[in-house]
Amino acid sequence: MDRTVSTWPMMWSTVHSGLEDSVSADQASVGSAAAYLRFEKEQQGQQGFRGEYSLYGNSEVPGVRGFDENPLAKAGTAINLQWQGEVWALGLKPSYAPESDDDEELRLDGSYLAAAAGNWVMGVGAIDRWWGPGWQSSLILSNNARPMPALWINRNNAHAFESPWLSWIGPWQFTALAGQYESDRAVPDAKLIGMRFTFRPIDGLDIGLSRAIMFGGEGRPEGASTIWNALIGRDNGQLEENDPGNQLASIDARYGFSIGQQSMGLYAQMMGEDEAGAFPARKSWLLGADWTTQLFKADQQWFVEYTNTLADDFLGDAMPNITYDHSRYRSGYRYYGRSMAASFDGDAEAVTLGALNFFDNGANLTAKVTYARLNKDGENRTVVTDQDIFYTVPDGDQNVAILDLGYGTRLLNGWLDMNLQATDKKIQYLGGEKDQWSLGATWTYRF
Numbered sequence: 001m002d003r004t005v006s007t008w009p010m011m012w013s014t015v016h017s018g019l020e021d022s023v024s025a026d027q028a029s030v031g032s033a034a035a036y037l038r039f040e041k042e043q044q045g046q047q048g049f050r051g052e053y054s055l056y057g058n059s060e061v062p063g064v065r066g067f068d069e070n071p072l073a074k075a076g077t078a079i080n081l082q083w084q085g086e087v088w089a090l091g092l093k094p095s096y097a098p099e100s101d102d103d104e105e106l107r108l109d110g111s112y113l114a115a116a117a118g119n120w121v122m123g124v125g126a127i128d129r130w131w132g133p134g135w136q137s138s139l140i141l142s143n144n145a146r147p148m149p150a151l152w153i154n155r156n157n158a159h160a161f162e163s164p165w166l167s168w169i170g171p172w173q174f175t176a177l178a179g180q181y182e183s184d185r186a187v188p189d190a191k192l193i194g195m196r197f198t199f200r201p202i203d204g205l206d207i208g209l210s211r212a213i214m215f216g217g218e219g220r221p222e223g224a225s226t227i228w229n230a231l232i233g234r235d236n237g238q239l240e241e242n243d244p245g246n247q248l249a250s251i252d253a254r255y256g257f258s259i260g261q262q263s264m265g266l267y268a269q270m271m272g273e274d275e276a277g278a279f280p281a282r283k284s285w286l287l288g289a290d291w292t293t294q295l296f297k298a299d300q301q302w303f304v305e306y307t308n309t310l311a312d313d314f315l316g317d318a319m320p321n322i323t324y325d326h327s328r329y330r331s332g333y334r335y336y337g338r339s340m341a342a343s344f345d346g347d348a349e350a351v352t353l354g355a356l357n358f359f360d361n362g363a364n365l366t367a368k369v370t371y372a373r374l375n376k377d378g379e380n381r382t383v384v385t386d387q388d389i390f391y392t393v394p395d396g397d398q399n400v401a402i403l404d405l406g407y408g409t410r411l412l413n414g415w416l417d418m419n420l421q422a423t424d425k426k427i428q429y430l431g432g433e434k435d436q437w438s439l440g441a442t443w444t445y446r447f
Contacts, residue, residue: 003158003171004198004206006254008130011121012045013157014173029261029292032299032358043446051447052080058440061101062421063392063429064343064402065144066136066354066368069128070419071442072146072338073097080110089114091125101390101431102146102336109147122153129177131196131210132269133254134286135303136352136370137342139271140210140250141194145338148192150179172199181217184386185331190217190245193227208252208269212340214329215245233275246326248273248333248341249280264291271341273311273322282311282322284342301356310347310376320347320377330383337384337391337431345393349373354404366406374398374427382430390431400427414445 001018003010015037023034044050057075078095093110112125126147132138154175161167174197181190191214198208213230216222230245254267268287272280288305308314311322323346324333332339332346339345350372357365374394382393401424408417421438 002200002203004173004200004208006131006133006206006208006252007173007175007196007198009127011154011156011158012041014155014159016041016045017157017159018171027261029263029294029299032360047084047086049081049083051082052444053447054078054080054442054444056440056442058419058438060421060435060438061390062419062438063427063434064370064372064404064421065142066343066352066404067130067134067143068406068419069143070440071097072100074099076100078110087116089116089123101338101392103388104336107146108149116156119156120153121156122151124151125149131194132208132250132252132286133206133265133267134269134288134305134307135290135354136288136305136350136368137286137307137344139269139284139286139307139309140212140248140341141196142339142341142343144343145335145340148179148181148335148340150177150192150194152177168201170200170202172197174198181214182336184389186383186385187217187220187329187331190220190329191215191222193230204256206254206256208250210250210252212248212333213245214247214326214333217329220245220328246329246333247275249275251280252286259291262292262294265289271323273324282319283315284309284311284323285314286342297360299358301358303352303354305352305354307342307344307348307350307352309342309344310349313349313376318377321379321381323347325381330381331385332382332393334382334391334393337389337393339392343392344372344374347374347376348394349376363407363409366404368402368404370402370404372400372402374400380430384430391429393430395428395430398425398427400425411443412445414443417442417444 002022003014003018055077056071076097080093082091091112095107098105109126112123114121114123126149128143128147129141130138131141155173158171158173160171176195179192183189193213196210200206215230250271252269254265256265266289271284273282286307290303293300309323311319344350352370354368378397384391403422405420418441423436426433426436
């Protein structure tokens with residue numbers, strides 16, 4: 001599909017135009033995937049009303065998440081009501097989660113109000129995001145934490161410029177958001193600005209540029225001048241007590257190409273916690289490859305991914321207690337105790353091998369094996385200000401093996417997802433320890 005595909009969620013307008021422009025319906029290697037997208041477009045991308053009801057339970061909230069939607073509570077139920085018109089769209093998703101890691105039983109995660117203006121969509125709400133090409137991790141923004149309520153804007157259709165002067169950029173997407181953190185943290189009610197620009201200058205090559213800026217909050221400046229200083233990079237101690245905040249920036253790329261009727265991709269992401277010479281410094285790295293096969297009358301997607309969030313450890317001299325931490329914002333780059341980026345948190349190194357199998361009857365089976373070293377230096381400067389919030393921040397140097405299994409199938413006119421996460425030992429976090437086994441199931445019914 002000739003569109004940028006490393007910024008999620010994707011707009012249905014982009015999916016529709018990408019399918020129509022570049023995906024052959026009779027190509028066997030992508031037939032089932034294209035058919036699935038077209039089915040979902042008819043279900044989810046049309047004007048009118050639709051709804052879902054879900055019920056879920058877990059024996060333990062998983063400490064490590066990837067590009068998936070495992071519930072962040074031990075038990076709960078939700079109803080998702082959506083309406084879409086020609087200009088406006090509304091999503092209302094109230095949920096009840098009586099056994100969660102953050103003591104928040106009533107939630108509106110997944111709710112939004114949006115409006116289209118030309119080829120732009122503006123909205124407000126709390127929606128999951130994933131910025132980057134990784135399957136297991138994103139170094140700057142992922143769905144590891146609950147979604148933050150925010151104002152946002154992004155392009156509706158990510159097609160290329162029509163102007164010959166700019167058409168070389170290829171299909172492109174831009175999104176920006178502005179949100180606010182929770183009150184129970186070292187700097188209550190801190191603010192967040194995030195921006196991401198992706199483009200595809202040649203067929204198969206996606207390039208992404210992202211920034212995340214923490215600023216303001218109780219006792220901190222947050223006016224227009226503070227935002228401007230943050231945007232132009234006047235921080236890192238340059239303004240001393242009026243330092244605007246904590247910044248992260250990332251560059252990522254993925255190149256996908258065909259091998260016969262199958263495809264393969266190579267990808268990388270580099271994230272810096274600081275800036276030096278207008279480029280990210282104190283860097284973390286993510287490297288990976290993915291490929292497809294068609295075996296046993298089914299479709300498979302494979303990936304192998306390496307993540308290192310110990311600053312400058314991959315290429316240079318390691319600088320611990322930097323990544324996702326900050327001297328002023330001492331609760332770190334976390335929302336309700338969970339990293340907003342890599343689920344391994346900072347100062348970690350991990351390798352993941354994963355496989356996704358899609359059966360011809362619509363069911364799917366997934367498996368991942370991860371070997372990780374968490375909090376490699378053994379120290380931690382994260383401040384926990386609310387004991388009712390379970391901080392999923394590794395406490396001490398730990399080596400751990402993690403197995404993830406998942407299976408999805410139709411059941412009782414709905415859809416059932418079952419998930420298992422097992423570790424070879426209990427992982428110690430600042431909030432306590434997690435059980436070695438997390439077994440869960442989610443049933444969803446559409447109406």
